[in-house]
Amino acid sequence: MSIYVKLILVPLLLCLFGPAHASAAGEVNLYSARKENLIKPLLDRFTEETGIAVNLVTGKADTLLQRLQREGRNSPADLLITTDAGRLHRAKTAGVTQAVSSETLNSLVPANFRDPKGHWFGLSLRARPILYVEGKIDPAELSTYEALSDAKWRGRICIRSSNNIYNQSLVASMIAANGKQATTQWAAGLVKNFARPPKGGDRDQIKAAAAGICDIAIANTYYLVGMLTSKDETQRQAAEKMALFWPNQAERGVHVNISGVALTRSAKNREQAIRLLEFLVSKPSQAWYAETNGEYPVRRDVAAGEILNTWGAFKLDSLNLGKLGENNPEAVRLMDRVGWK
Amino acid sequence: MRNQLEVKHASVKYGSQTVVDDVSFELESGAIGCLLGPSGCGKTSLLRAIAGFEPLAEGEILLHGRSVSYPGRTMAPEKRRVGMVFQDFALYPHLTVEKNIAFGLRGLSGKQQSERVRELLGLVGLSGLDKKYPHQLSGGQQQRVALVRAMAPRPEILLLDEPFSGLDVELREQLTREVRTILKREGVTAILVTHDQQEAFSLADSIGVLGKGRLHQWDSGYSLYHQPRDRFVADFIGQGAMIPGRVLRDGQIDSSLGRMKGNFVDQPGEGEAVELLFRPDDIVHDDGSEFTLEIVDKVFQGAEYLYTLALADGNRLLCLVQSHHDHAIGEKIGVRLHVDHVVAFPVEMSPQMDAKYFKIGQFNGRQEPAVRKY
Amino acid sequence: MRDAVSLRSARRKPRHTLLSTGVNAWHFAVALLALLLAVPVFVVLGHLFEPSGEVWRHLVDTVLQDYVINSLLLMIGVAIGVLLVGVSTAWLTSMCHFPGRSLFEWALLLPMAIPAYIIAYTYTGLFDFTGPFQTLLREWTGWGYGDYWFPEIRSLEGAALMLSLVLYPYVYLLSRAAFLSQSICVLDVSRTLGNGPWRSFFFVALPLARPAIVAGLSLALMETLADYGTVQYFGVSTFTTGIFRTWYGLNNATAAAQLSALLLLVVFALIMLEKGSRRQARYHHTTQRHQVLTRFQLTRKQGLMAFLICFGALFFGFLLPAGQLLWWAFTTAEESLDGRFLSLISHSLLLAGTASGLALLLALFFSYGKRRHGNWLVLAAVRMAGMGYAIPGTVIAVGVIIPFAAFDNALDAWVRERFGWSSGLLLSGTLAALLFAYLVRFLAVSLQTVDAGLGKIRPTLDEVARSLGSRSGEIVRKVHIPMLKGSLMTALLLVFVDVLKELPATLILRPFNYNTLAVRAYELASDERLADASYAALTIVIVGILPVILLSRSITRSRHAQST
Secondary structure: HHHHHHHHHHHHHHHHHHHHHOOOOEEEEEEEOOOOOHHHHHHHHHHHHOOOOOOEEEHHHHHHHHHHHHHHOOOOOOEEEEEEHHHHHHHHHHOOOOOOOOOOHHHHHHHHHEOOOOEEEEEEEOOOOOEEEOOOEEEOOOOOOHHHHHHHHHOOOOOOOOHHHHHHHHHHHHHHHHHHHHHHHHHHHHOEEEEEOOOOOOOHHHHHHHHHOOOOEEEOOHHHHHOOOOOOOOHHHHHHHHEEEEEOOOOOOOEEEEEEEEOOOOOHHHHHHHHHHHOOOOOHHHHHHHHHOOOEOOOOOOOOOOOHHHHHOOEEEOOOOHHHHHHHHHHHHEEEEEEHO | OOOEEEEEEEEEEEEEEEEEEHHHHEEEEOEEEEEEEEEOOOOOHHHHHOOOOOOOOOOEEEEEOEEEEOOOEEEOOOOOOOEEEOOOOOOOOOOOOOHHHHHOOOOOOOOHHHHHHHHHHHOOOOOOOOOHHHOOHHHHHHHHHHHHHHHHHOOEEEEEOOOOOOOOHHHHHHHHHHHHHHHHOOOOEEEEEEEEEHHHHHHHEEEEEEEEEEEEEEEEHHHHOOOOOOOHHHHHHHOOOEEEEEEEOEEEEEEEEEEEEEEEEOOOOOOOOEEEEEEEHHEOOOOOOEEEEEEEEEEEEOOOEEEEEEEEOOOOOEEEEEEEOOOOOEEEEEEEEEEOOOEEHHHHHHOOOHHHHHHOOOOOHHHOOOOOOO | OOOOOOOHHHHOOOOOOOOOOOHHHHHHHHHHHHHHHHHHHHHOOOHHHOOOOOOOHHHHOOOOHHHHHHHHHHHHHHHHHHHHHOOOOOOHHHOOOOOOHHHEEEHHHHHHOOOOOHHHHHHHHHHHHHHHHHHHHHHHHHHOOOOOOOOOOHHHHHHHHHHHHHHHHHHHHHHHHHHHOOOHHHHHHHHOOOOOOHHHHHHHHHOOOOHHHHHHHHHHHHHHHHHHHHHHHHOOHHHHHHHHHHHHOOOOOHHHHHHHHHHHHHHHHHHHHHHHHHHHOOOOOOOOOOOOOEEEEEEEHHHHHHHHHHHHHHHHHHHHHHHHHHHHHHHHOOOOOOOHHHHHHHHHHHHHHHHHHHHHHHHHHHHHHHHHHOHHHHHHHHHHHHHHHHHHHHHHHHHHHHHHHHHHHHHHHHHHHHHOOOOOOOOOOOHHHHHHHHHHHHHHHHHHHHHHHHHHOHHHHHHHHHHOOOHHHHHHHHHHHOOOHHHHHHHHHHHHHHHHHOOHHHHOOOOOOOHHHHHHHHHHOOOOOOOHHHHHHHHHHHHHHEEEEEEEEEEHHHHHHHHH
């Protein structure tokens, strides 16, 4: 028995007093909703350049936000990174962020991709255009998101579940543009046009379209990029069948969301954290998003990656993204009502 | 001599139900006591109270002079130094015989332990089986292991909870005698719980008869049989017949068997209705006797026949007769009374109706179901 | 009158103290610890009384019905699945002789090591419209979309199938242990009473194994209710997806917690119902006379059937998904094995090892506490502590964060006021908080297993030990633990594998820079990089297999030790 006890106690003690208190003063502590492999390399580079260590916890935005809120003024976190603007807005509303007035940031990040008061800043753009099967559809038939509710698309559209934040943001942006009522009607029409009940992720929609289940898929660009550069041949083949259409170019522009960052109110390493913020919008970092993950840089003066460039320039929705957060609950209720699973 | 066990006005309750009701008795050091009664009479609860598994609602229990139980306080069983043998033996299947027996041996060196184990195994004739596992033993062997395991730490008292009920009849009789010999040789104070009076008679020095939680009589086997203090004891112990009678002015009792002098706990008044107890051995078959009775039933018991005889008024008597006196049902045989003490009970004292079950019919305790409730 | 032998003086003199059996230290210790572990559950339940605005009306009007119906159907589906597969394979491997039996004995446990969402991904990869299976079918036949019928893997039925495939080992493991420990006598009695082997199985063996089967089933169902990954990926709206939609989408954490609380109440009601239906029945053996188990010799045809049933479960639950993972790992994965990967393994092992050990100790403590001092307070507290298994890990995690952070901040405020310095967060964000969450979530697993085992030990075995002077600790150590070896190993393993796979609580509660295999697999998979996730997923499987094999060995050995 004593051996069993030791077997349990020793690792337990190691646990409790080991890595738990790894973070030291002068290091930046980061709560990130961006996956580790989509942020860690940048952080490593930052540490290399500045000697400032960065500690990372990744997770889902809402749970990280919850943790931040509950930990209150004692929270170790200095920065919160999310993959959509809505959550940054929520963090601001919850009062866990603080304003940063940095000339660098204000000049580099376009105004609609940061909080007017400096509570959060966009890092990269995630555009959600319309993808179609080349040859099956004449791009001239496509125009706007709104037009997708037209009866001619009956049974031809693939889009993932409304549980997903990108769809919630899309609908939130349409509520901002067209109002609640028009958007409800639009969503109802769109649901009728679904080729199948929503399932899977964005890549699955692309695969389904390529396989002939539907003609149109709605997905974020970086998923298409990921498939085009995949080692898996079937993924590449599927992606190559698809073409990209930028909707709403004549008016407000294509829907974009951001991944962005906020300085927490409890930040104890403010100075180092702001240095990291500025590093994340530096040219090399911005180029990295585009190269590694097929996202568009938030800075206009940084070129997008090779594949992204082939899709040309496009107009993007200039809506201040804080609106996405405000409208998000309404968007979900609306999709509940029209039966968008 | 000091009393090893004293039970004073003990009561045990399960919720509002009283299962042991104001029981008192004492047991001398080295004596073997027995709690005897039908199932559900509270005997096991009383035993468990002595062991410390059940708290007392009233009264007190003293072991070797120190108080171990009284209302609100129950010394834990593990502190009482009682040995207990359970109905199901409760041997540890994962331990060898040796380890089972050594289970309660504390503060001894390994050598002392194995010496004690060997000594005990020798005592019960199981030498050489120390490395076996319980399931490799026969029922009787398991029983003996359970017994010596309980005896191993030399407890203040040994409690045996229906220890023989799981065994077949022949083995049971043999083991009962064996266990008595062992207990006596070792000078162990013990209490046995059973529903089988033969077991009680052959093992115990004194026996307490329990019914519905009450202790009816604490006495030797002989006295219980021949001088039962009440109807319940009379009915429960042995066989017999009850014959109605009436008390006469001189204290004698008149019945269809004639007049005789009765033994009473409380002498009834003149004219009161009583019942007289006649054991089968009180009625002696005598071909020369003028008093003849008709045989209405007979049971062959090997050495004897148990005849049921009808009196003129319809009452019945039991009569034990050597089996070479083989008479047919319907025949009349001559009998005479051979009574040392006439035992009589006032009729209103006649306890519960269910006691009637034992009145004529032969009680065979072995038919009690083996499954016990906790 | 008795001569004082040397033995007497050597014995420990019992102290002449009287111990009350009314309320004692045990009650307090067990109840206190159990209540402590129930805090997160109480936090969740506490939300029931908070106002949550108009959200409820919206939910009731629109989606709640779907959530309830889908969850129910899913539970029914999984119940049927795990019972069919789990009980039949358990019976076959414990009572019959057929080729491969000794291999299946442990191999049938393997699916347990595969996280449910991973098997969902692999099956989708294989059998979806765009997967190799259907693509090949179309190439051979020239059919196109809509020309033929093929079962849709990403559906409610599919989700039930996926969950059944990875959850049946719970039923298999517990009911097998029950079958093995059944005295062959009761089956023989049944057969002499004129029941054939089939009737004997259904009317004797099955009812006798019922507590174990129900324990396994309830574990599988609770895990089903808590599952998020699979149903989310399959687009099935269940209570759990609803909880997260309400929280993340509608931004209403209170209403989400209320949904969780409702879920809890339903689970609670189900458990009570089951307990009630069992009533007074006792399941420990009345006899100690065990016959050595003689297995039924099957005919060739029957043997083949038995083989196919077991192989089917193993194939679809493990070989196929693991094969797909392996294929991905070799062909398309871009992930490489490096030093970081090793730290993932060591973190996972450390957490799983510690949590399973602690859960086992707690389960033993609670189980014994219930057995020995089972008053209503103890029973209720232990029951509450075991409820965490039905709650989605994320909700539990929040239920852990709230009290821990509140405690830390209150302590900090007090220290600041009193001493003028900050104690910061003492427990929040440490592995201690994470381990606590694991215990809350998985205690039910070890508790059920230990309870089921302990229930089979007759109370007289405890009593005889007490009459021989053993205190509680000694009884547990010298009687229960050796007799329960199989159950204890099982409990240890189940929690170990569960923690290995656990994701949501790990994700939110872990300290900085602390990754595990499950986190890595999930991050890649949820980024729709399934192939890259295969390394981590495979490693979970491999690390999970080792204890499975060890466990099975030790169970078999412990049986041999008792029957020779």
